[in-house]
Amino acid sequence: MNFVAMKMLVGDRVKYAGIIIGVAIATFLISQQLNIFIGLMASTYGLVTNISTPDVWVTNRPMQDVDDLRPMSGSELYRVKAVSGVLWAARLFRQTVQVRLHSGKFETCMLLGLGDQSLVGGPPALLGGTRLRSLRISHGIIVDAAYAKDKLQGIRPGQAMQINGHRAVVVGLCRTALSFQGLPLIYTTYSRAANWAPAQRHQLAVILVKARPGVNPQALCGRIEARTGLEAYTRRGIMNKTFWYYMKSTGIPINFGITISLGALVGIAIAAQTLYQFTHDNLRYLGTLKAMGATDMVLARMVLAQALLTGILGFGIGIGLSGGSFILIMHFTPVSQRLAAFLPQVMIGTGLGMLVIVVAASLFSLISVIRLEPAVVFK
Amino acid sequence: MNSSSQPVQSPDGGALSAAVVCRNVEKSFGQGNAVTRALTGVNLEVYAGEMLMLVGPSGCGKTTLLSVIAGILDADNGSVELFNRPMGLLRGAEKTRFRGRFIGFSFQQFNLLPQLTALENAGIPLLILGWPRKKALARAAELLEQLGLADRMSNFPKQLSGGQQQRVAFARALIHEPKLVVCDEPTSALDGRTGEQVIAALRQMAVKPGRAVIVVTHDTRIFHFADRIARMDDGRIVDTGSVKTMLAGEQ
């Protein structure tokens, strides 16, 4: 009887398309909003993503989130190094600077200075044969390739810019994750960065620590805090702290919560309603089948098969749209606005969600099928 | 009251096996002041091998009785036996499967599935019984051919005339060789000539030894196809007999 179910569905082109479009819209709205939300929240700890190597981050207290770093005295580095279980500890300089491009245009950028010797904390991905140690070339900086193209006006390796009036030369390109402020990242050495930036009493933003092999980073954090009075976080820990700071103290979760729920609601209403309507419109024929000997189980399987077929097709189209729009966003919007993500988890989650919705809608419509007096067929 | 194991006496005295036995069947709709007593104590036998026409004025309970006999509506009181089997004992899915196995339906509005072709519609009862699609459709094709629809098999119901749709409905009612065929007003949507043609076709294909056919109608032009006629009024059978006696009685 699945054959009959499929014929009933596919033969009714308008309703068939309607249900698929409903499911597709729901899938698109939900997955799109979730992806943007997750992309946005991931950008809040973009700095952690972009400083790729350390196990432990040591900051001056108090800190709300990873962009709220209070500089500390340079001597803290030696105290951290002395804690047992620390394999190495390196300084990180972090400050916004004014960059003057060759056209004369100014651009605000985030300058990151990596420990001179170790160069620990480099970008997550280096591009086009770039080596981190090229930073040792005088005036050397590494910039994000996407930012180099747009905000930094197409600057290429070998070309120069002015950072706070100091000459800086691009020695390589990298790829970084989007951070919340959307500022282009410029990587250089710690001492060069300290030299370029306006003088401040303390310039050490964060101490990056690698644990000795076999040392639990969480336990190491405890020892560092006890020994130094500073705050220490595992990589995951500082990401979480930042994430929850934004969740709790900004309007982002509420606004997105509303958008996602509205999107979900609209999509679900369309999908569930069209599916329910389809069964409802076919009650006379389902009743006919029931009179002719199709049991409730058989009818239930038919209705579920119809729901699954439209659900899968609609989901496929919706996810396709979502992926397509992600590609468009990545292609056409400035890098600092590329908040979208396209995560397999969201895809799976949305898929399961849609499955629940179409099955629920068809089960709901089944109530009327089961209650159906087959005698209606003689009316 | 007749016991189900005893052969029922036919009007001409021979022992015929009863396909349907209704005893004091009552059925009401609604409650309180709005109650409609659709069947007020129906007693009726339908014999295997005959075509019985159930006739009577509109609203007298013909469709209700047909629904109760076919097991798609439960009687409030009384008993219905199909082939010696008390319908009252069948429940839920068991009863549904019983219908699928033993009863063929032709509905007043045909109720052909609009998204399925004539061929597929005719094959449905076999699909319900679990036949493979190919075999079911092959059998449907044979039947439609016999009903003169060889060139209409891949048409959808709305592409067919009323008479053609009724033939498809007959094919669907007969394809699984049911022991009881019930037809509600098969000619009501057809002009007189077409009506006679489709009933002739039904008579030819459906009436067989061991099978009972009940046709609800008030179309006097087709009465002469019946073996017997049962006249209903006000929710009960008032008269049964041959076409001749009944037509004589009408005058």
Ligand SMILES: Nc1ncnc2c1ncn2[C@@H]1O[C@H](COP(=O)(O)OP(=O)(O)O)[C@@H](O)[C@H]1O
């Ligand atoms: N589902 C129902 N609910 C309420 N009343 C009904 C229902 N079905 C039939 N009736 C009533 O029962 C009576 C008999 O109806 P029906 O069997 O359809 O008559 P017929 O087929 O002879 O025209 C009518 O008065 C009709 O209005």
Ligand SMILES: [Mg+2]
């Ligand atoms: Mg009627």
